[in-house]
Amino acid sequence: MSRSNIYLGRRVKDTGKKGLDNLREVRDICKAILADFKRGRIPYRTAMRRLVFLRTTVIKRSEKLVGKKRKAYAIVRKYEEKLRGMRK
Template sequence: MSRNIYLGRRVRDTGKKGLDNLREVRDICKAILRDYKRHRIPYKTAMRRLVFLRTTVIKRSEKLVGKKRKAYAIVREYEEQLRRLRK
């Protein structure tokens, strides 16, 4: 079972190597949120990773062509969840 490391945490790679489907985007977001809930990373780090995922990783992904708008929406949804958890 091969795994790639994304944003400092391990997420199982599905399909081709690298970020190539929306399921992986959602899994990465879930992993970041889970790390925050378990106090493994602070709020700033979690938010920084989500923003990095949205602005850099998705933007550069050639494999997500046509799915980038949905990927952005998924990350935005998890950013909102993180903000609500902080309150």
């Protein structure tokens, strides 16, 4: 697997352009990561790592939080909080 193809959610279909280009994809990837954790496919640490990676992919440090990026960032943060609440 190449460095550019890091797993975030294999069951999520890519819609539109290649890569993350809409909020639905971000939300679906977050849901898939949480579902993998609930089913015991991945441990908490891996699930959180994937969510954090998704968040850093959505918004780079050098860019401002505007428009869709702000919403995508908020979506990922919401799912990080859900994951923290699910932790035993």
